[in-house]
Amino acid sequence: xxxxxxxxxxxxxxxLTSMLALSPAFAQETSQPPTAQTNEAVSEAVxxxxxxxxxxxxxxxxxxxxxxxxxxxxxxxxxxxxDSEAALEALAVATGKLQSVVARDPDLALAxxxxxxxxxxxxxxxxxxxxxREAIENLVDEGNLQEAxxxxxxxxxxxxxxxxxxxxxxxPDALLRATxxxxxxxxxxxxxxxxxxxxxxxxxxxxxxxxxxxxxxxxDAAENALGDGESMTADIEAGESAAAETEDADxxxxxxxxxxxxxxxAARNQLRIAEALGYGNEDDFEELHENLDELDEKIDAAxxxxxxxxxxxxxxxxxxxxxxxxxxx
Numbered sequence: 585x586x587x588x589x590x591x592x593x594x595x596x597x598x599x600l601t602s603m604l605a606l607s608p609a610f611a612q613e614t615s616q617p618p619t620a621q622t623n624e625a626v627s628e629a630v631x632x633x634x635x636x637x638x639x640x641x642x643x644x645x646x647x648x649x650x651x652x653x654x655x656x657x658x659x660x661x662x663x664x665x666x667d668s669e670a671a672l673e674a675l676a677v678a679t680g681k682l683q684s685v686v687a688r689d690p691d692l693a694l695a696x697x698x699x700x701x702x703x704x705x706x707x708x709x710x711x712x713x714x715x716x717r718e719a720i721e722n723l724v725d726e727g728n729l730q731e732a733x734x735x736x737x738x739x740x741x742x743x744x745x746x747x748x749x750x751x752x753x754x755x756p757d758a759l760l761r762a763t764x765x766x767x768x769x770x771x772x773x774x775x776x777x778x779x780x781x782x783x784x785x786x787x788x789x790x791x792x793x794x795x796x797x798x799x800x801x802x803x804d805a806a807e808n809a810l811g812d813g814e815s816m817t818a819d820i821e822a823g824e825s826a827a828a829e830t831e832d833a834d835x836x837x838x839x840x841x842x843x844x845x846x847x848x849x850a851a852r853n854q855l856r857i858a859e860a861l862g863y864g865n866e867d868d869f870e871e872l873h874e875n876l877d878e879l880d881e882k883i884d885a886a887x888x889x890x891x892x893x894x895x896x897x898x899x900x901x902x903x904x905x906x907x908x909x910x911x912x913x
Contacts, residue, residue, distance in 0.1 A: 623707070625842060625850075626801040633797060634701060634743050637790070641699040641747055648681040649695035649750050653785075655681070656759065660778045668766050671774070675763050682756045694749035694786055702744040705794060706861070710853065713860040741861055743792040748785050755781055791908060795858035799851040799872075800900050803879075806847035807893045810883070845883050852876050864907045872899045 655678035662670035685695050706713065720739060723732035758781035765774035842850065855869050855876075875896045882889050 623798060625805060625847075626798050629801045629804075630794065630797060633801075634703070634792070637743070637745050637792065638699055638701050641696070641745055641790075644696055645699065646685055646695050646697065648684045650697045652678040652681040652685075652695075652755075652759075653697050653750060653782075656778055656782060659762070660775060660782070663766070663771055663775045663778070666771075668771065672763065672766055675759050675766075679756065679759050679763070682750070682752070682759070686752060686756070692752055694788070695752055696747050696749050697785075698748040700746045700748075702746060704738055704740045704742055704744075706739060706741050710856045710860050713857060717860060717862075739861065741794040741857065743794060743797075745790040745792070747788050747790075749788060751784055751786050754784060758784075793858055793861075793863040793907065795854040795861065796863060796900070796903065796907070799854035799858070800897075802847045802851035802854065803876075803893070803896055803900075805842070806844045806851070806879070807889075809841070809844045809847060810889060845880065848876055848879055848883065864903070868903060868906055872896070872903060875899050 655674040659671040659674035659678065662668070662674060682695075685692065706716070708716075716735070716739060720732050720735050723729075723735070758777055762774045762777040762781070765771075765777060852873065855872055858864065859866065859869055875892070879889065879892050879896065882892060
């Protein structure tokens with residue numbers, strides 16, 4: 585499943601890229617650092633966050649449920665080979681493991697057994713993404729849904745954490761039913777029962793919008809660039825000096841750190857990208873844009889940032905609650 589989705593994603597991403605290559609938006613320039621450069625500035629932190637999310641999900645996987653799934657597959661293989669005794673032994677283990685899961689948590693509906701990470705990342709500036717969105721909307725308006733579908737699938741910049749679960753309301757009963765069918769000598773029906781049970785696993789998804797995550801990490805970088813507030817003016821002057829030197833040294837542009845103000849502008853741009861991709865609307869991002877405007881004013885005036893970063897952090901929490909129903913950091 586994971587490989588199939590990845591391959592499909594690559595094909596449709598290529599189609600989307602080909603379509604966008606025809607757009608004049610690619611030729612447009614902005615005064616801010618290129619998106620690729622700002623993305624690179626937080627790329628390691630993005631991957632760390634993705635790994636942390638997967639690690640957290642893996643902690644919640646149930647070993648007994650995972651074993652039950654494996655033993656079900658073993659039982660089906662044994663039936664294919666005509667070994668009913670091995671199939672019964674495997675089903676006995678699987679049934680016992682699931683009984684243990686239910687006994688520990690009677691209210692549990694889904695028992696997590698596996699987790700996978702998928703990533704789709706449509707890179708480009710706001711104008712480019714708006715052009716892609718308009719093209720997709722035109723295809724839909726014209727009724728060309730099959731042409732729009734692969735483009736819509738990859739009109740995204742996100743990490744998706746997929747968790748595979750056994751449905752405890754039906755799966756244990758299927759194992760018991762298959763056991764009875766084997767005892768009755770009805771091997772073919774037992775195989776069908778087990779194959780159907782394996783096909784009823786439930787996949788849940790948790791989406792992490794990369795532009796929102798990058799915006800948050802860029803604000804963290806701005807805070808780090810400003811230091812602890814003891815010598816903010818000096819930090820700003822140093823950042824501006826570094827930015828000026830960067831402009832004069834094209835060969836070193838990618839290696840130079842951004843100034844605090846550039847980090848803030850890059851974060852603002854990521855929020856615009858998130859909106860362009862449909863991760864919320866203008867109202868959803870209004871609070872954060874106001875926060876970033878306030879931060880810009882403090883940076884420009886070399887004022888103590890005070891509690892503005894805590895304020896921005898709270899705004900990110902509220903944004904993720906609105907968009908994804910989560911307050912995870």
